[in-house]
Amino acid sequence: MKDHDSRPIGVFDSGIGGLTVLKELALQFPQESFLYLGDTARLPYGSKSGHTIRKYSEQNIEFLKRQDVKAIVIACNSASTQVPESEFAGLPVYNVIGPGSQRALEVSSGLRIGILGTRATINSQAYTKRIHSMNPKAQVFDQACPLFVPLAEEGWDSDPVTNLIVFRYLSTLMQNQIDTLILGCTHYPILKNSIARVTGSSIELVDSGEAIADWLEEDFIAGRLQRRKDPAPRMVTVSTTDSSTHFTELAHRILKPVKADEFRVVDLV
Structure with a gap:
């Protein structure tokens, strides 16, 4: 079994709020790379039915899996209520509840x-x-x-x-x-x-954000997750499902002092 894993950690939310979790994780784990997905095209989740939230969450997880992440952090409370599993599609999953x-x-x-x-x-x-x-x-x-x-x-x-x-x-x-x-x-x-x-x-x-960082650290210590040991600089990528200059400006303010290396718009399917 390898003692390291350079793949990024995937984080998703319906919009900009999950960046508060991403910031905390990026500060607590400065060697780890992160891939954030904000489903801004379908924001907000909190007013939708549980069935719809679950469907959107599964689509987000499948997208992040295709990006070859090593774990999924559901940085959305509404989505967390509908995805109680600790593992999904073969990946460790962490929700905020x-x-x-x-x-x-x-x-x-x-x-x-x-x-x-x-x-x-x-x-x-x-x-x-x-x-x-x-x-x-x-x-x-x-x-x-x-x-x-x-x-x-x-x-x-x-x-x-x-x-x-x-x-x-x-x-x-x-x-x-x-x-x-x-x-x-x-x-x-x-x-x-x-x-x-x-x-x-x-x-x-x-x-x-602070609470979920503690759980990740416990699993790094226990070996459920392997730390990144790549000498190259880590990458923090922010993806959204809809383009917005306002989102990018606000994201820089929320993430500071963490620097996002790339912003991009993606299709989930």
């Missing part, structure tokens, strides 16, 4: 955990079920925030309108005296400053 739930339980002081997510994620109850399977004593409170994704996609992370909408969504959730809040959509860390203004410093914010 398990890592996010585990991190929340680790940092929660009183086991009162809030979840923000798209309607698809909240309606699936995936986080609630996973958290209760890990610790039945945990109390979980959730809130769908359908306007967060378009705000993040628009780049309105510091806009006064965003602050008002964040307050509107979180005000009810905060009445439950939560001590930990899962940002249950990879777009939401883009709005992290606005969210933190409402929650204050006493509530722990759980970011999917």
